Structures are given as C-alpha cells and as structure tokens.
Amino acid sequence: xxxxxxxxxxxxxxxxxxxxxxxxxxEPNVGGTAINLAATVSKLGMNTLFTGKAGNDFMGKExxxxxxxxxxxxxxYIIEDGQFTTHTFVTLREGERSFxxxxxxxxxxxxxxxxxxxxxxxxxxxxxxxxMGFTRDPIRETSFTLLKEAKKREIFTAIDVNYRKxxxxxxxxx
Numbered sequence: 001x002x003x004x005x006x007x008x009x010x011x012x013x014x015x016x017x018x019x020x021x022x023x024x025x026x027e028p029n030v031g032g033t034a035i036n037l038a039a040t041v042s043k044l045g046m047n048t049l050f051t052g053k054a055g056n057d058f059m060g061k062e063x064x065x066x067x068x069x070x071x072x073x074x075x076x077y078i079i080e081d082g083q084f085t086t087h088t089f090v091t092l093r094e095g096e097r098s099f100x101x102x103x104x105x106x107x108x109x110x111x112x113x114x115x116x117x118x119x120x121x122x123x124x125x126x127x128x129x130x131x132m133g134f135t136r137d138p139i140r141e142t143s144f145t146l147l148k149e150a151k152k153r154e155i156f157t158a159i160d161v162n163y164r165k166x167x168x169x170x171x172x173x174x
Contacts, residue, residue, distance in 0.1 A: 002073070003046035005121045007146060008034025008130030009108045010052050010077075012059035012087040026089065028059065030066045032108075033160045034130040042070045049124065051076030051116055053107040059085035060107065078115055083107035108132070111139040122150060131161040 011032030016024040030039075038050040050072050054060025056079050063085065067074050086106040088099045103109065111133075121127070127150045133143035150157050 002124040004126045005049045005124040006038040009132040010054040010063045049073045053078040055084040055107040
C-alpha cells in the first residue's frame with residue numbers, strides 16, 4: 001500500500017538564471033504541482049506512486065529520471081510518442097512570478113482512464129490530484145473518476161486547485 005498516490009501534470013519550468021546581452025537565459029527545471037508534491041513527500045520517506053503522462057522528449061524523460069532518483073514509484077508514468085511535455089517560461093518581476101504556459105494539446109492533458117491502473121492507484125492511504133487535472137478531457141474525466149472511486153473506498157483525498165485562467169475553466173463548472 002502506498003502512503004500517497006499522486007495524479008497529474010508533468011511540466012518543465014524554464015526559469016531565468018541570468019542576463020546575457022540584455023536577454024534572459026533560462027534553465028530547465030522539472031516542475032508542476034504533481035511532480036513537486038511527489039518529489040517532496042518521497043524525500044520525507046513516504047511510499048509514493050506517481051501517475052501521469054509526458055511527451056517523448058527531453059523534458060518528459062527528465063521528469064521520469066528525477067522521480068526515479070527520488071525513489072518514487074513511476075510505474076504509472078507514461079512517455080507518449082507524438083506528444084510534447086507541458087512547459088512554461090517563468091518570469092520574475094518585482095518579486096512576483098508569472099508563467100507563460102505551453103500546454104494545450106500536451107501529453108499530460110491526454111491521460112485517459114484506460115492509461116491508468118485504478119487498483120494500483122487506489123491501493124493508497126491518500127489520493128492527490130492536481131488542479132491541472134480538471135482543465136480538459138480526457139485527464140478531467142480520469143481525475144473525477146479516480147476521486148469518485150476513492151470516495152467510495154473512503155480514501156482520504158486532496159486537490160490542489162492551482163487555478164490558472166489560461167488553462168481553462170472546465171473544472172470550475174464541474
């Protein structure tokens with residue numbers, strides 16, 4: 001049994017590290033609410049399962065390798081040919097972050113119910129679903145189905161709303 005099963009987004013954050021000739025230079029960093037949570041709780045010693053989908057690109061492979069190195073069970077991490085991994089460019093202005101998210105049509109949005117092992121995911125004490133999982137189908141349908149099944153089984157659930165207007169408002173209408 002897992003301490004926590006994490007469902008959600010795989011994102012590569014490109015964060016500014018310095019200026020060169022008047023332009024920002026960006027460094028890629030694995031991110032996204034779901035991966036960040038899985039990494040953190042695994043570092044705290046929790047038995048963690050991550051389920052999500054990434055593109056077959058350097059970003060998706062880096063996300064997979066990062067979680068593996070941290071001891072996260074990545075048997076639900078899918079690398080999908082023909083799709084890209086969500087990525088975002090982070091800008092820092094006056095101490096505040098802003099994000100230019102490149103996601104529409106990305107692999108993580110395409111997580112279908114038939115892609116996941118429901119019994120493995122729900123063999124857990126807690127189910128965490130990122131708010132990014134409610135923006136568009138099919139990940140939206142998959143997230144809701146898992147939450148409904150977790151409720152039936154009396155599994156503790158947590159949702160990170162993580163509202164981003166640019167991602168759509170489908171979750172708000174649910």
